[in-house]
Amino acid sequence: MKDKFDYFIKTEKGKWEVIIGLEVHAQVTSKSKLFSSSSTKFGEKPNTQVSLVDSAFPGMLPVINKFCIEQAIKTGLGLNAKINLRSIFDRKNYFYADLPAGYQISQYKNPIVGEGSVTLDMPYGTKKVGIERLHLEQDAGKSIHDLSPDNTFVDLNRSGVALMEIVSKPDLRSPDEVNSYVKKLRTIMRYLGTCDGNMQEGSLRADVNVSVRKEGEKNFGTRCEIKNVNSIKFMEMAIESEAKRQVELLESGKKIVQETRLFDTKKNETRSMRSKEEAHDYRYFPDPDLLPLEIEQGYVDDLKNKLPELPDKKKERFINKFKLTPYEANVLISENNISEYFEEVIKTADIKLAKNWIIVELFAVLNDKNLDIKDSPVSSKNLANLINFISSGEISGKIAKKVFELMVQSGDEPSKIIKDKGLQQQSNPKELEKIIKNVLKKNLDEVTQYKAGKEKLYGFFVGEVMKASSGKANPKLVNDILKKELKK
Amino acid sequence: MNDLNDISLSEIIKLVKSKKISSVELANHFINNIKKGKKLNSFITTCFDQTIKDSKNFDKKQNFDGLLPGIPIAVKDLFCTKNIKTTAGSKILENFVPTYESTVTNNLWEEGAILLGKLNCDEFAMGSSNETSFFGNVINPLENNFVPGGSSGGSATALAASLTPATIGTDTGGSIRQPASFTGTVGLKPTYGLCSRWGIVAFASSLDQAGPMTKNVEDCALMLEAISGYDKKDSTSINRKKENYSKNLKRTIKGIKIGIPKEYRVDNMPKEIDQLWKNGIDILKKSGAKIIDISLPHTKYALPTYYIVAPAEASSNLARYDGIKYGYRSKKGNNLIEMYEHTRAEGFGDEVKRRVLIGTYVLSSGYYDAYYLKAQKVRKLIKGDFDNSFREVDAILTPSTPSSAFKIGEKANDPISMYLNDIFTVPVNLAGLPAISIPAGKDHKGHPLGLQLITKALDEQKILNIAFAMEKEIDFKQSLNRWWE
Amino acid sequence: MPIDKNQVKKVAKLSRISLDDSKLESLSKDLVSILNFVEELNKLDTNEIKPLTSVIDKSLDTRDDTVSDGQIKDQILKNSPEKNEDFFIVPKVVD
């Protein structure tokens, strides 16, 4: 981690700054599509989630999904953005096999959400990234090219699914910032429940706009748009290789052509989509099948009042109220489910122990098993109980780890495991005295040496006592009794 | 049963309700007329077996609750009909069989009507003479070699020739009113949003409206009552209580204020049209209406505005005809793009291509502001003209068309002279208002001419009432010698 | 001359309509006359005018987020020119 921003393309000839803007396409979490009542369910048989509207039959008309509007407004509020009380749906005209109407319904000049911002936590401080706009639009279907050598197969299940296109300002300057930005957007939308952010299922994709300029230069260079990148890793790789390509071109005296490019993940390079680009002219105009969308300020205010606590606020609260470090707070707020789990645990258990147990032990298990925290084998209630056994001295931290392991395996309550396995701490002074006396008797030589001044051996005695008690001896009592006995 | 050809829908309904005629007898009568009317080329598809089956069913059930009990009706082939081929007059939909029923036609069947078949129209409703249909020209029953107008030309011809007792069309720039005027029938374009557009092949979404075409005003009220109403599947549908237009139909003119817009007195307007208009004014005056001269200053911009807005919307609406999901697909082409280009080149006729290209052009980058945006601004001014006028008057009276029916081929090679046909009808679509055309006289050839009444939005009852009163005074008579049979 | 043949070609490409030379010739002529006709609008100063967005006075109706459509694969694919039980099939897309 660096505490200073340092991402430049450095060559013998100079230092280049990379300018990045993102158009994120986030699938709206909704049961039915944006303009039809067919299902948005993922992974169903081809062309089963398709209505006559989605497949653009003659005379079919769009009717907008109220919930999708609400989801877009909520997301806008989550991005601290201006909500436009009047917005207009436009047609974006182009021919493609998986675009059945020959146009996509989108929003062009009058989007539902205007300017906003997102704050990133970078190692070198916080960074505000401007949001240009958010608009609602339809997804296209899917073209399958590899089922036959002569034909393309078309599945319209996705056709008409609601997307939010979130356009950032060209404020990003490195792959790391892009990584952080996309994750932050995803966290915000997951908190709001407006997009599940599932990149494997294509719920979150981005067009990445990249340009470069010499360090210190004020004007932007010509940009290229890398279309439809569907993982954060690939976004980072694509930016890196595209920036290098542009620098090489410019340094060899050539010009950048503004164009759309594709990222080839196998070759780790971007390539021009010339054939698609040819004669592109989308001919946007207001969709005459739809009227302007007018919403009332009261409705927006209402949604605003019902908004859940968002990541930035929660982080602030965790730091101030629970005395977490910014790092710990970041980890614990990264997902709503995690922060909820944490707050559930600390309702009854010690905060310091709780954060460590969650961040270290629980996350290791979840990672290992590739589980979401809401499917954790250790419930928040059980973890709290375990921590309370530690706090009250009934078990040692070491035993607790053993108990935890068994909790993960069985999902049982800690009290049951402790009882069944006899793992309670040995806190009976008489019993301990017996064990200690036995240890000392067996190690008379060491006792003599200790008494002669070799105090280092104290640790050895403690270890032997713990071993003899199978780790269950109460360390504080052991200490008291051992010292007494050694003085004799 | 030859007199069935001379009576109105309302009279036919009376016969059915009083059990003087069965639904099957009615169906057979019109089926017979259709078979004898092949020369007129007004049908693209018939479904007689189904018609007979449905009418037998009706006769068995004897349920007279609907507005159109057991009445066979043919509809424009722009309405999607479940399991019945729907072509929009285009090769690109030559074999398209919808699995769904348009809201408006469904409303007809809910009221007891029975489908006779699908009526010819200009391709995708783009035309004013029914000469752009892939399925051939429609002939005006008034005289061979004359157009019936368009785009609802098949509807107008079938109605005037009594191949159907009433029908429905669609009107984007005059496509109901102009053919009504050319065939001596009544046609009404309702307020935008009064009838659902769901299931109607779209031409220009902000202008398209379905409406009735009938032999008289009473029938018109009845049909409008049957097809109108809120539909939650159409976001531009107006949510309001259904009106009983037929029950509330009254001949009211006394005290009503009628505006006469000076801008509709266009250059080179035939004397006959001018005379027709004057006669209309006189009738209204005599009946106690107050005539007020008004101005709709932006009228002359309506047609240019329309020929930007409508093609723009059409270019986008017709993008779905790409050879992938339904309809025609060309065998030519080695990849997807070539397949598109050949499919659309072979599937669309010339007029559709013209409008798609114009529409694409006016929306394309660098031209949008100069054309499309400009047109939407002028459209606001045109609507404003009407809004201002309706603060002063109840209705506006104009001619429906600048001429009577013309000969087939007469204007086919000059798009602009064809477009000028809609000069009086187009402003109404741009403003979303209701308007009716009623037959009001004949020219020197004996061809009918229509007058148009316009009111403010949702004033259909008022329009019908004024038209109902005028109809009585005008007493238009048309008897056809059925030369085509 | 508001539009020339090259522009018509470009617009035809955008519209995905192939035009052979004779078609291009006659269509170009028609498009020129239509565009000349609509030029009339330029006589009007509309700087202060807001464009019309809808002729009816209402806001956009909405629907509830419930699933009540789909599961009609047979209907969806029934009319497709190239028959297949599960997919729409198109000539190979070249990128």
Ligand SMILES: [Mg+2]
């Ligand atoms: Mg993009």
Ligand SMILES: [Zn+2]
């Ligand atoms: Zn997008």
